[in-house]
Amino acid sequence: MNKDELSFVVAVLEESLKPYRSVYPSHAELPxxxxxxxxxxxxxxxxxDAERDHWSTGRASGAVYRGDEAHMEFMSDVYRLNVELNPLHPDLWPRATRYEAEVVSMTGSFLGADRSSTRNADGGVAGLMTSGGTDSILTAVRSARDxxxxxxxxxxxxVVMPASAHPAFDKACQxxxxxxVRVPVGLDGKADVAAMEQAIDDQCAMVVGSAPSFPWGVIDPVTELAGMAEGRGVWFHTDAxxxxxxxxxxAELGEPVPAFDFSVPGVTSISVDTHKYGYGAKGTSVLLFRNKALxxxxxxxxxxxxGGLYNSPTAAGSRPGALLAQAWAAMLSAGRQGYLDAAARIRATHKRIRDxxxxxxxxxxxxxxxFVLxxxxxxxxxxxLQDLLAARGWNLTGLQFPAAxxxxxTLVTTEDGVAGSFLRDVQDGVGTLRNEPERPSVMAPIYGLGQSLDTEVRLEDVLTGYLDVQFEV
Ligand SMILES: Cc1ncc(COP(=O)(O)O)c(C=O)c1O
Structure with a gap:
């Protein structure tokens, strides 16, 4: 790819990311x-309204975890009642500390807090809320470093981690x-315990395992990895x-879920997102530690x-208390039964699509x-195939190494008709490729930039252009 071709790609992106320029006046300055x-x-x-169909019809992967109108209304009502909340001022809004403490405690209650073997000695699992998965991981890595x-x-x-671990760990390191230190995974996509062990030296501050990792949705062997870390006095983080x-x-429904939580000796911290399958609105996650001292x-x-005495647990100073309130309300309104029902529906849809x-x-x-395909x-x-599916409204994530x-x-995928139309569209897409085996794709040349040496433009330039466009009016 040369610079002209890059400009073309960025112009195409610009058109898709800025559809309102031609519809509404742009506000580059205050009115x-x-x-x-x-x-x-x-x-x-x-x-x-213009954007609703893109996500509400179940055709976008992992973007919206629960999208029914009643839930959205409820989340909006909760926000309305808590607009002014900032946990940086707990004296003004003690209810913010109630939301946070209870979300943390409820989350620990189904992630092995009661089965932690060190519980009697160290007082048990403690935690806090952050702005999302990345923030929880940043906070965990910083804590492990110190x-x-x-x-x-x-x-x-x-930080020693499987190749499949989320980029938030690279961001934290940077x-x-x-x-x-990224270690290749096994053929099953899971952390290779022996290879991870080789990579750990006396400067290792954190070993990572995921439950599950994003690309293939597989669960790393946390018991083995955490045991290995514990033997060396190293912090082990489960990214859940x-x-x-x-x-x-x-697991409660009888599925084969390997242990990954505080019931596993050596697990030091766990990140878990209220804004994903917790069904809170975007902007919250929980970071749990094995104990308060950690x-x-x-x-x-x-x-x-x-300006006075100052303390705060995460990168943020002021925090949006209304989002904590939404996580709290989402958890209380779902209850254990709600999460069990959601898990059952998601598992059944996953099985159907997989078959x-x-x-x-x-x-x-x-x-x-x-639950990941x-x-x-x-x-x-x-x-x-991704392009053919995109033409039918499917927004899937493109993976690499290998391309997939x-x-x-999510609950949105479990709605009537979604699984069936997905399978039909994949079937049709494969049919098209059988007739046109050399059909080119939009993404292949872009991913290919990562491997090609004789190119004026690097993959990083494309990603930079993608971010730059987003910030333009
Ligand atoms: C396994 C895993 N860890 C961390 C994250 C980062 O979460 P966030 O996008 O909320 O920062 C994700 C996001 O998909 C994830 O799948």
Whole structure:
């Protein structure tokens, strides 16, 4: 790809990301006089209507975890009642501390807090809320770094993680000055315990396992990995951002879920997202620590600022208390039975789609996930299949190493007709590829940039362009 071709790609992106430029006036500057509230609401409402079909019909992977109108209304009502909340001022809004403490405690209650073997000695599981999975991971890595420095004198800290672990761990390493050590996974997509063991040295500050990892949705062997870390005094983090609100309930329904929570000796912290399968609105996650003393590694405080005494647990200062309220309300309104029912529906839809995909000769499903469908198509360019599905409204994630597609089943996918139309569309797409085996795709050349040396443009340039476009008016 050369620079002209990059400009073309960015222009195409611009058109798809900025559809309102031609419909509404752009506000590059403040309007001189405030616009009528009703007019603002009308414009927002029209944009929301224009976008609704993209996500509400179950055709977008993992973007919306629960989208029924009654739930959305309830979340809006909860927000309305808590608009002014900022947990940075707990004296003004003690209800914010109630929401946070109870969300943390309820989350720990189904992630093995009561089965923690150290519970009597250390007082048991403690936690806090963050702005999302990435924030929970950033906070965990920073805490592990400081723990390793304090307890083991580690000065060149690293994070040892399977290749499948979320990029939030790389981001944490980049932000906080740790070395990111990625270890290839086994053929089943899970962490390779022996290879991970080889990668751990005396500077290792954290070992990571996922329950499950994003790409194939498979669960790493947490018991083995955490045991190995514990033997070396190293912090072990289970990333259950994606599965923390599903797997415990699937286990209760009899599904084969390997242990990944605080019942496993050596698990030091767990990230778990209320804004995914917890069904809260976007902007919250829970970070759990095995005990209170470990949580203190996340605290920041200063006693020498002219503005007064200051403390806060995460990167944020002020935090949106209304979002904590939404997580609290979503959990209370679902209850254990709600999460069990959701897990059962998601599991059944996943099985149905998986069986249907496996019945299509060329399709190969990757990994033994309980709710993610990662699949490739033998003999054809899988990204060409992605384009064909996109033309029918499906928004799937493109995976690489190997090239594959990813659909995370959520409650939206379990709605009537979604699984059937997905299978029909995949079947039709594969039919098209049988007739046109060399059909080119949009994404293949872009992913290909990662491998090609004789190109003016790097994959990073494409990603930079993608972000730059988003910030333009
Ligand atoms: C396994 C896993 N960890 C972490 C994250 C990051 O979560 P967030 O996008 O909320 O920052 C994700 C997001 O999909 C994930 O799947």
């Amino acid at each position: 001189d006089v405030g616009i009528e509230r009703q007019a603002i609401l009308d414009e927002m409402s029209a944009m929301a 723990f390793a420095a304090a307890e083991r004198g580690v000065t060149r800290p690293s 932000y906080f000055g740790l070395e990111a 951002c994606l599965g923390g609100f599903l797997l415990p309930f699937m 949580r203190r590694y996340s605290y920041f405080m200063t006693t020498s600022w002219a 249907g995909l496996e019945a299509i000769g060329e399709i190969r499903v990757l990994g033994d996930s309980l 990662a699949f490739t198509v033998d003999g054809f360019d899988v990204y060409a 597609l990813h659909l995370a089943v």
